[in-house]
Amino acid sequence: xxxxxxxxxxxxxxxxxxxxxxxxxxxxxxxxxxxxxxxxxxxxxxxxxxxxxxxxxxxxxxxxxxxxxxxxxxxxxxxxxxxxxxxxxxxxxxxxxxxxxxxxxxxxxxxxxxxxxxxxxxxxxxxxxxxxxxxxxxxxxxxxxxxxxxxxxxxxxxxxxxxxxxxxxxxxxxxxxxxxx
Ligand SMILES: CC(C)(COP(=O)(O)OP(=O)(O)OC[C@H]1O[C@@H](n2cnc3c(N)ncnc32)[C@H](O)[C@@H]1OP(=O)(O)O)[C@@H](O)C(=O)NCCC(=O)NCCS
Numbered sequence: 383x384x385x386x387x388x389x390x391x392x393x394x395x396x397x398x399x400x401x402x403x404x405x406x407x408x409x410x411x412x413x414x415x416x417x418x419x420x421x422x423x424x425x426x427x428x429x430x431x432x433x434x435x436x437x438x439x440x441x442x443x444x445x446x447x448x449x450x451x452x453x454x455x456x457x458x459x460x461x462x463x464x465x466x467x468x469x470x471x472x473x474x475x476x477x478x479x480x481x482x483x484x485x486x487x488x489x490x491x492x493x494x495x496x497x498x499x500x501x502x503x504x505x506x507x508x509x510x511x512x513x514x515x516x517x518x519x520x521x522x523x524x525x526x527x528x529x530x531x532x533x534x535x536x537x538x539x540x541x542x543x544x545x546x547x548x549x550x551x552x553x554x555x556x557x558x559x560x561x562x563x
Contacts, residue, residue, distance in 0.1 A: 396452030424546025
Protein backbone atom coordinates (compact mmCIF):
# COMPACT_ATOMS: atom_id res chain seq x y z
CA UNK A 383 0.00 0.00 0.00
CA UNK A 384 1.37 3.43 -0.85
CA UNK A 385 0.26 6.80 0.38
CA UNK A 386 1.36 10.37 -0.16
CA UNK A 387 2.47 12.33 2.89
CA UNK A 388 3.40 15.90 1.90
CA UNK A 389 6.31 15.59 -0.58
CA UNK A 390 6.87 11.96 0.35
CA UNK A 391 5.51 8.63 -0.82
CA UNK A 392 5.21 6.02 1.93
CA UNK A 393 5.14 2.36 0.88
CA UNK A 394 4.42 -0.55 3.24
CA UNK A 395 3.93 -2.93 5.07
CA UNK A 396 5.32 -4.95 2.11
CA UNK A 397 7.15 -2.24 0.14
CA UNK A 398 8.40 -2.53 -3.43
CA UNK A 399 12.01 -1.82 -2.41
CA UNK A 400 15.19 -3.82 -2.84
CA UNK A 401 17.23 -5.24 0.02
CA UNK A 402 20.22 -3.31 -1.34
CA UNK A 403 18.37 0.02 -1.10
CA UNK A 404 17.25 -0.73 2.46
CA UNK A 405 20.74 -1.87 3.42
CA UNK A 406 22.20 1.39 2.11
CA UNK A 407 19.56 3.48 3.88
CA UNK A 408 19.86 1.47 7.11
CA UNK A 409 23.63 1.91 7.23
CA UNK A 410 23.59 5.59 6.22
CA UNK A 411 20.96 6.65 8.75
CA UNK A 412 22.66 4.69 11.57
CA UNK A 413 26.02 6.30 10.74
CA UNK A 414 24.48 9.79 10.54
CA UNK A 415 22.64 9.35 13.84
CA UNK A 416 25.09 7.40 15.98
CA UNK A 417 28.30 6.70 13.99
CA UNK A 418 30.29 9.20 16.08
CA UNK A 419 29.78 7.08 19.21
CA UNK A 420 31.82 4.06 18.06
CA UNK A 421 35.30 2.93 17.12
CA UNK A 422 35.56 2.28 13.36
CA UNK A 423 36.07 -1.46 13.90
CA UNK A 424 32.93 -1.79 16.07
CA UNK A 425 30.85 0.24 13.62
CA UNK A 426 32.06 -1.78 10.65
CA UNK A 427 31.34 -5.10 12.42
CA UNK A 428 27.86 -3.91 13.42
CA UNK A 429 26.91 -2.60 9.98
CA UNK A 430 28.10 -5.83 8.38
CA UNK A 431 26.21 -8.04 10.85
CA UNK A 432 23.00 -6.01 11.17
CA UNK A 433 22.59 -3.84 8.08
CA UNK A 434 23.79 -6.09 5.25
CA UNK A 435 21.49 -6.79 2.21
CA UNK A 436 20.96 -10.40 3.40
CA UNK A 437 19.49 -9.10 6.68
CA UNK A 438 17.03 -6.87 4.83
CA UNK A 439 16.17 -9.61 2.31
CA UNK A 440 15.17 -11.82 5.25
CA UNK A 441 13.02 -9.01 6.74
CA UNK A 442 11.37 -8.26 3.37
CA UNK A 443 10.68 -11.95 2.61
CA UNK A 444 9.31 -12.92 6.04
CA UNK A 445 5.54 -12.16 6.38
CA UNK A 446 5.94 -11.91 10.17
CA UNK A 447 7.74 -8.58 9.60
CA UNK A 448 6.53 -5.28 8.15
CA UNK A 449 8.58 -2.50 6.57
CA UNK A 450 7.56 1.04 5.65
CA UNK A 451 9.77 3.12 3.38
CA UNK A 452 9.41 6.85 2.72
CA UNK A 453 10.76 8.25 -0.56
CA UNK A 454 11.11 11.81 -1.78
CA UNK A 455 9.85 13.21 -5.10
CA UNK A 456 12.83 11.70 -6.97
CA UNK A 457 12.02 8.29 -5.55
CA UNK A 458 15.04 8.38 -3.22
CA UNK A 459 14.43 6.44 0.01
CA UNK A 460 14.79 8.90 2.92
CA UNK A 461 13.36 6.97 5.88
CA UNK A 462 12.17 3.58 7.04
CA UNK A 463 10.59 1.64 9.87
CA UNK A 464 10.71 -2.11 10.58
CA UNK A 465 8.21 -3.87 12.89
CA UNK A 466 7.62 -7.49 13.82
CA UNK A 467 7.71 -10.12 16.60
CA UNK A 468 9.57 -8.97 19.71
CA UNK A 469 13.14 -10.22 19.98
CA UNK A 470 14.26 -8.01 22.89
CA UNK A 471 15.57 -9.58 26.16
CA UNK A 472 12.39 -8.63 28.03
CA UNK A 473 12.09 -10.46 31.39
CA UNK A 474 9.10 -12.85 31.20
CA UNK A 475 8.11 -11.73 27.69
CA UNK A 476 4.37 -12.44 27.27
CA UNK A 477 3.10 -14.28 24.18
CA UNK A 478 1.82 -12.13 21.27
CA UNK A 479 4.49 -9.44 21.83
CA UNK A 480 5.54 -7.15 19.00
CA UNK A 481 8.45 -4.77 18.49
CA UNK A 482 9.19 -1.48 16.79
CA UNK A 483 12.54 -2.74 15.52
CA UNK A 484 14.14 0.05 13.41
CA UNK A 485 13.04 3.66 12.90
CA UNK A 486 15.16 6.18 11.01
CA UNK A 487 14.69 9.29 8.88
CA UNK A 488 17.56 11.00 7.05
CA UNK A 489 18.63 14.10 9.07
CA UNK A 490 17.60 16.61 6.40
CA UNK A 491 14.04 15.27 6.57
CA UNK A 492 13.68 15.02 10.36
CA UNK A 493 11.32 17.08 12.51
CA UNK A 494 8.68 17.50 9.78
CA UNK A 495 6.14 14.91 10.89
CA UNK A 496 7.27 12.09 8.56
CA UNK A 497 8.42 9.96 11.50
CA UNK A 498 5.09 10.27 13.28
CA UNK A 499 3.26 9.22 10.10
CA UNK A 500 5.41 6.08 9.85
CA UNK A 501 4.87 5.45 13.57
CA UNK A 502 1.07 5.78 13.17
CA UNK A 503 1.05 3.27 10.31
CA UNK A 504 3.33 0.84 12.15
CA UNK A 505 1.43 1.00 15.45
CA UNK A 506 -1.84 0.35 13.61
CA UNK A 507 -0.28 -2.77 12.04
CA UNK A 508 1.32 -3.84 15.36
CA UNK A 509 -2.03 -3.44 17.19
CA UNK A 510 -3.58 -5.84 14.71
CA UNK A 511 -0.97 -8.56 15.40
CA UNK A 512 0.11 -8.21 19.01
CA UNK A 513 -1.20 -7.51 22.50
CA UNK A 514 1.78 -5.47 23.65
CA UNK A 515 4.49 -3.60 21.79
CA UNK A 516 8.09 -3.03 22.86
CA UNK A 517 11.05 -1.05 21.55
CA UNK A 518 14.58 -0.28 22.66
CA UNK A 519 16.11 3.19 22.65
CA UNK A 520 19.62 4.44 23.42
CA UNK A 521 19.67 5.86 26.97
CA UNK A 522 20.98 9.24 25.72
CA UNK A 523 18.44 9.57 22.89
CA UNK A 524 16.11 11.88 24.81
CA UNK A 525 14.32 13.24 21.74
CA UNK A 526 13.21 9.81 20.61
CA UNK A 527 12.24 8.86 24.18
CA UNK A 528 10.06 11.98 24.29
CA UNK A 529 8.34 10.94 21.05
CA UNK A 530 7.72 7.39 22.32
CA UNK A 531 6.41 8.63 25.69
CA UNK A 532 3.93 10.79 23.78
CA UNK A 533 2.72 7.54 22.15
CA UNK A 534 2.22 5.90 25.53
CA UNK A 535 5.44 3.92 25.76
CA UNK A 536 6.92 3.47 29.25
CA UNK A 537 10.45 2.50 30.31
CA UNK A 538 10.37 -0.96 31.86
CA UNK A 539 13.96 -2.27 31.79
CA UNK A 540 17.60 -1.40 30.97
CA UNK A 541 19.94 -3.62 28.94
CA UNK A 542 23.09 -3.39 26.85
CA UNK A 543 22.81 -3.30 23.06
CA UNK A 544 25.96 -4.48 21.30
CA UNK A 545 27.48 -2.45 18.49
CA UNK A 546 30.40 -4.66 17.53
CA UNK A 547 32.21 -5.10 20.86
CA UNK A 548 30.81 -1.83 22.24
CA UNK A 549 28.02 -2.16 24.84
CA UNK A 550 25.43 0.63 24.64
CA UNK A 551 23.07 1.30 27.58
CA UNK A 552 19.50 1.16 26.28
CA UNK A 553 15.99 1.36 27.72
CA UNK A 554 13.34 -1.15 26.77
CA UNK A 555 10.00 0.65 26.54
CA UNK A 556 6.56 -0.98 26.50
CA UNK A 557 3.18 0.16 25.18
CA UNK A 558 0.09 -1.75 26.29
CA UNK A 559 -2.43 -2.27 23.46
CA UNK A 560 -5.96 -1.61 24.72
CA UNK A 561 -8.04 -4.29 22.97
CA UNK A 562 -11.52 -2.97 22.07
CA UNK A 563 -13.98 -5.16 24.08
C1 LIG B 1 13.24 9.48 15.53
C2 LIG B 1 12.86 9.90 14.15
C3 LIG B 1 12.67 8.68 13.25
C4 LIG B 1 11.54 10.72 14.21
O1 LIG B 1 11.17 11.11 12.90
P1 LIG B 1 10.92 12.69 12.60
O2 LIG B 1 10.37 12.79 11.25
O3 LIG B 1 12.13 13.46 12.93
O4 LIG B 1 9.82 13.00 13.72
P2 LIG B 1 8.53 13.92 13.64
O5 LIG B 1 8.86 15.21 12.97
O6 LIG B 1 7.39 13.17 13.12
O7 LIG B 1 8.28 14.09 15.20
C5 LIG B 1 9.08 14.92 15.89
C6 LIG B 1 9.46 14.30 17.19
O8 LIG B 1 10.46 13.32 16.95
C7 LIG B 1 11.48 13.42 17.92
N1 LIG B 1 12.70 13.78 17.21
C8 LIG B 1 12.90 14.85 16.40
N2 LIG B 1 14.18 14.86 15.96
C9 LIG B 1 14.77 13.77 16.48
C10 LIG B 1 16.08 13.22 16.40
N3 LIG B 1 17.05 13.77 15.69
N4 LIG B 1 16.34 12.10 17.04
C11 LIG B 1 15.38 11.49 17.74
N5 LIG B 1 14.12 11.96 17.87
C12 LIG B 1 13.82 13.08 17.26
C13 LIG B 1 11.08 14.51 18.91
O9 LIG B 1 10.39 13.93 19.97
C14 LIG B 1 10.14 15.33 18.07
O10 LIG B 1 9.13 15.94 18.79
P3 LIG B 1 9.34 17.46 19.28
O11 LIG B 1 10.09 18.16 18.21
O12 LIG B 1 7.94 17.94 19.48
O13 LIG B 1 10.10 17.29 20.55
C15 LIG B 1 13.96 10.78 13.49
O14 LIG B 1 14.05 11.98 14.19
C16 LIG B 1 15.32 10.10 13.44
O15 LIG B 1 15.61 9.35 12.49
N6 LIG B 1 16.18 10.36 14.44
C17 LIG B 1 17.52 9.80 14.48
C18 LIG B 1 17.53 8.31 14.66
C19 LIG B 1 16.74 7.87 15.87
O16 LIG B 1 16.85 8.41 16.95
N7 LIG B 1 15.89 6.81 15.65
C20 LIG B 1 15.14 6.18 16.73
C21 LIG B 1 16.01 5.17 17.38
S1 LIG B 1 15.21 4.38 18.76
